[in-house]
Amino acid sequence: MRPVYSWGRLNASPHHVISLTDPTRAARQLASGLPGAAFGMGRSYGDVCLNPDGVLWLTAGLDHLIAFDDQTGRLVCEAGVLLRDIQRLAIPRGWMLPVTPGTQLITVGGAIANDVHGKNHHVYGTFGEHVRRLTLLRTDGETIECGPLEKPDWFAATVGGLGLTGLITQVEIQLRRADGPWLDTETIPFAGLEAFCSIDDVSEANWEHTVSWIDSTSSKQRGLFMRGNPAKGGEHLAPSRQRAVPMALPVSLLHPRLMGPVNLLYYHLKKRRTGSVREHYESFFYPLDNLLDWNYLYGPKGFFQYQNVVPRAGGLDAVRAMLQEITRSGEASSLAVLKTFGNRPSVGMLSFPQPGFTLALDFPNREARTHRLLDRLDAIVREAGGRIYPAKDARMPRALFEAGYPRLQEFLKYRDPGISTGLSRRLMGS
Numbered sequence: 001m002r003p004v005y006s007w008g009r010l011n012a013s014p015h016h017v018i019s020l021t022d023p024t025r026a027a028r029q030l031a032s033g034l035p036g037a038a039f040g041m042g043r044s045y046g047d048v049c050l051n052p053d054g055v056l057w058l059t060a061g062l063d064h065l066i067a068f069d070d071q072t073g074r075l076v077c078e079a080g081v082l083l084r085d086i087q088r089l090a091i092p093r094g095w096m097l098p099v100t101p102g103t104q105l106i107t108v109g110g111a112i113a114n115d116v117h118g119k120n121h122h123v124y125g126t127f128g129e130h131v132r133r134l135t136l137l138r139t140d141g142e143t144i145e146c147g148p149l150e151k152p153d154w155f156a157a158t159v160g161g162l163g164l165t166g167l168i169t170q171v172e173i174q175l176r177r178a179d180g181p182w183l184d185t186e187t188i189p190f191a192g193l194e195a196f197c198s199i200d201d202v203s204e205a206n207w208e209h210t211v212s213w214i215d216s217t218s219s220k221q222r223g224l225f226m227r228g229n230p231a232k233g234g235e236h237l238a239p240s241r242q243r244a245v246p247m248a249l250p251v252s253l254l255h256p257r258l259m260g261p262v263n264l265l266y267y268h269l270k271k272r273r274t275g276s277v278r279e280h281y282e283s284f285f286y287p288l289d290n291l292l293d294w295n296y297l298y299g300p301k302g303f304f305q306y307q308n309v310v311p312r313a314g315g316l317d318a319v320r321a322m323l324q325e326i327t328r329s330g331e332a333s334s335l336a337v338l339k340t341f342g343n344r345p346s347v348g349m350l351s352f353p354q355p356g357f358t359l360a361l362d363f364p365n366r367e368a369r370t371h372r373l374l375d376r377l378d379a380i381v382r383e384a385g386g387r388i389y390p391a392k393d394a395r396m397p398r399a400l401f402e403a404g405y406p407r408l409q410e411f412l413k414y415r416d417p418g419i420s421t422g423l424s425r426r427l428m429g430s
């Protein structure tokens with residue numbers, strides 16, 4: 001047994017860890033100690049990728065690129081391949097992933113199991129929309145091939161299925177055309193949520209990527225709206241050098257009292273450099289990947305990420321209420337990101353995105369104080385008819401999960417009884 005953390009580093013639970021490297025041996029390995037759970041890069045923040053006191057199947061060794069057709073953009077790979085490696089293979093050949101989250105250091109299997117989204121949801125939807133086929137290995141040894149046209153019910157259960165329907169071993173993805181590695185971007189400061197909405201409304205028609213940083217410590221709800229479109233041509237750069245936080249710090253550097261001045265400084269520094277800039281895709285899509293292990297900055301107690309989505313109707317009031325609640329609590333969020341999801345139905349029964357506003361907030365773990373605040377945010381989300389993102393969750397109440405995911409009962413029929421996670425036990429009872 002050895003301790004394993006997820007990205008929030010809330011607690012290191014003991015796990016019996018098994019590395020998967022060969023899909024033909026995986027069936028035997030899956031049967032060797034139940035129940036188990038797949039673990040990609042552990043970039044989920046809470047317990048969706050953990051199985052405390054149980055077995056974890058590490059998938060990073062299932063990392064073979066199997067076929068790539070540079071005429072059609074179809075890629076076949078094993079599920080442990082990193083999005084980073086797909087981007088670096090495909091972009092110089094004129095293709096790229098249509099959907100990519102704020103880190104490229106995740107596996108294809110993890111991207112499907114959480115049906116991840118990027119900054120272009122209004123144009124390309126979620127990751128699962130671009131998967132054409134996948135192979136699912138169940139713990140009883142059965143193999144299921146599924147896709148949007150083949151066993152679509154299994155596909156809809158597995159995309160966004162939180163790793164609970166089986167182990168994804170192989171995947172076929174449709175990439176999209178890319179004219180190069182650069183984007184034309186703009187940053188626009190705003191003050192107030194109405195101003196955010198006006199910029200967002202005009203941007204969604206003409207910009208592929210939209211996202212905002214918001215200062216959750218200020219009652220003015222000021223922020224920076226960032227938008228980008230793929231640019232044509234440009235040089236392919238060698239990957240930039242990454243820095244790393246060398247070790248877990250003994251205390252959190254992100255104390256709520258520091259967050260006000262830090263946010264203010266960030267806002268004014270960025271505001272001075274607003275306007276149009278040509279930016280490399282790695283720094284635009286994945287700014288946090290430049291500092292490896294940045295989660296160590298939160299010290300030994302770790303941190304919570306709280307991402308919710310609330311429907312458009314009444315959603316802005318809910319976002320405002322959450323920001324006011326945070327300011328009142330004194331539990332400042334170290335990073336707050338606001339964006340909108342478009343009107344694209346998600347593939348998965350439990351996919352998180354739904355049309356509306358999505359707010360993602362990071363809070364250092366200050367135990368009861370943080371839990372009290374998050375409980376109050378839950379009440380606002382529930383009242384607004386919203387839901388919480390399981391990929392980021394470590395504590396949502398079961399009733400809120402059930403209210404937010406109306407297809408849960410349908411999904412449960414597809415669960416693999418040999419798979420269990422901290423999250424599934426907390427929210428589904430097993």
Ligand SMILES: Cc1cc2nc3c(=O)[nH]c(=O)nc-3n(C[C@H](O)[C@H](O)[C@H](O)COP(=O)(O)OP(=O)(O)OC[C@H]3O[C@@H](n4cnc5c(N)ncnc54)[C@H](O)[C@@H]3O)c2cc1C
Nearest residue numbers: 040041042043044101102107109110113116117162163168
């Ligand atoms: C800096 C940062 C930015 C992020 N930005 C975004 C964002 O913009 N949008 C977004 O949607 N998410 C975002 N995330 C969350 C992240 O993209 C997801 O949590 C993703 O699922 C992590 O993938 P992973 O490979 O690390 O999988 P893990 O976190 O290890 O596992 C995630 C889930 O996938 C399952 N799983 C993994 N591999 C397999 C497999 N082969 N078969 C079956 N199940 C499997 C696990 O059991 C678990 O349920 C961000 C995370 C970080 C750290």
